[in-house]
Amino acid sequence: MAVRAGPAMSEPxxxxxxxxxxxxxxxxxxxxxxxxxxxxxxxHLRPMHGFVFQxxxxxxxxxxxxxxxxxxxxxxxGKTIAALExxxxxxxxxxxxxxxxxxxxLTAAGRDVLDRSAAAFDRVRSExxxxxxxxxxxxxxxxxxxxxxxxxxxxxxxGWFGPDR
Amino acid sequence: MAVRAGPAMSEPxxxxxxxxxxxxxxxxxxxxxxxxxxxxxxxHLRPMHGFVFQxxxxxxxxxxxxxxxxxxxxxxxGKTIAALExxxxxxxxxxxxxxxxxxxxLTAAGRDVLDRSAAAFDRVRSExxxxxxxxxxxxxxxxxxxxxxxxxxxxxxxGWFGPDR
DNA sequence: CCCATACAGTAAACCAGGTTGTCTATCTTG
DNA sequence: CAAGATAGACAACCTGGTTTACTGTATGGG
Numbered sequence: 181m182a183v184r185a186g187p188a189m190s191e192p193x194x195x196x197x198x199x200x201x202x203x204x205x206x207x208x209x210x211x212x213x214x215x216x217x218x219x220x221x222x223x224h225l226r227p228m229h230g231f232v233f234q235x236x237x238x239x240x241x242x243x244x245x246x247x248x249x250x251x252x253x254x255x256x257x258g259k260t261i262a263a264l265e266x267x268x269x270x271x272x273x274x275x276x277x278x279x280x281x282x283x284x285x286l287t288a289a290g291r292d293v294l295d296r297s298a299a300a301f302d303r304v305r306s307e308x309x310x311x312x313x314x315x316x317x318x319x320x321x322x323x324x325x326x327x328x329x330x331x332x333x334x335x336x337x338x339g340w341f342g343p344d345r
Numbered sequence: 346m347a348v349r350a351g352p353a354m355s356e357p358x359x360x361x362x363x364x365x366x367x368x369x370x371x372x373x374x375x376x377x378x379x380x381x382x383x384x385x386x387x388x389h390l391r392p393m394h395g396f397v398f399q400x401x402x403x404x405x406x407x408x409x410x411x412x413x414x415x416x417x418x419x420x421x422x423g424k425t426i427a428a429l430e431x432x433x434x435x436x437x438x439x440x441x442x443x444x445x446x447x448x449x450x451l452t453a454a455g456r457d458v459l460d461r462s463a464a465a466f467d468r469v470r471s472e473x474x475x476x477x478x479x480x481x482x483x484x485x486x487x488x489x490x491x492x493x494x495x496x497x498x499x500x501x502x503x504g505w506f507g508p509d510r
Numbered sequence: 511c512c513c514a515t516a517c518a519g520t521a522a523a524c525c526a527g528g529t530t531g532t533c534t535a536t537c538t539t540g
Numbered sequence: 541c542a543a544g545a546t547a548g549a550c551a552a553c554c555t556g557g558t559t560t561a562c563t564g565t566a567t568g569g570g
Contacts, residue, residue: 226508263526279536341393520564536548
């Protein structure tokens with residue numbers, strides 16, 4: 181409330197409602213996943229970290245590449261890597277083929293996070309499928325693909341929400 | 346990619362896809378609104394600010410109340426208020442009934458942001474209605490209300506996405 | 511009535527995660 | 541082979557959080 185102090189409501193629902201519902205659904209899924217991770221020995225992980233882990237992936241990456249995927253500078257990516265290294269989720273190794281690059285790989289703990297996240301997201305999806313039924317779920321996905329057709333795996337959320345751009 | 350290096354796909358779609366689509370749709374709407382705001386003389390505004398403006402509202406608030414709405418400490422709310430004051434979006438006035446409280450109100454510029462945001466969100470909604478048709482849009486809203494039934498106007502996104510919790 | 515307690519706001523010190531700018535070391539290429 | 545491009549690290553700074561501590565102003569029970 182207190183969004184439109186306008187005269188009379190000419191629309192049945194204000195425009196901000198649907199985006200907020202999208203956000204709420206996203207948030208519900210992410211919260212479920214992080215509840216799971218916290219119970220599995222990974223408290224301290226924040227929603228943002230999910231994007232980082234996905235961007236590192238099982239095949240590893242480098243600081244520059246990570247920055248590009250996350251939509252932040254290589255310096256910011258380097259800081260993030262250092263922080264995750266301190267927490268034991270990633271490790272850095274020299275690259276024999278190019279002494280400038282350092283390979284950034286998930287440790288066993290990091291892979292555990294990725295695996296558990298995937299499992300938790302699948303669990304959320306099946307809960308949703310149970311609640312809506314498979315046909316409505318499929319319709320939902322189709323409609324969403326219509327509304328926000330861009331490539332799905334945009335991992336540059338960290339920089340998006342937050343200062344500066 | 347690189348999300349599940351598992352054997353064969355046993356699900357038709359991985360569980361993370363739908364939440365990511367929700368987020369993408371939310372983001373598309375917010376980006377459209379902020380494009381609008383930027384063109385109307387409000388660059389520098391970030392997605393986070395939308396929540397803050399909504400939480401202040403046309404009726405004003407106080408630092409403690411704002412903190413509660415945004416899910417952050419009163420100190421963080423105070424800093425945010427100070428920053429918005431410097432940018433000319435809010436003003437503080439003493440409260441004659443209670444000398445401790447200071448009323449925080451939107452200035453004309455702040456109200457302009459709120460009005461334009463509402464209009465831009467309505468515009469996004471009508472675009473979406475055009476693209477999907479009113480029946481599918483209504484189904485979408487109903488399904489979403491099923492999936493994330495909580496109160497819609499949770500404005501505590503700033504603290505949610507970001508460090509510490 | 512007054513004093514203990516609760517409450518609003520501010521300030522300081524810190525942290526996380528961004529930014530620019532600069533620097534070194536190492537490819538890569540004309 | 542020298543010049544330029546690239547990868548990473550470091551420093552200084554900004555924003556927006558946090559905790560801890562403090563001031564000033566109600567408020568209510570003895």
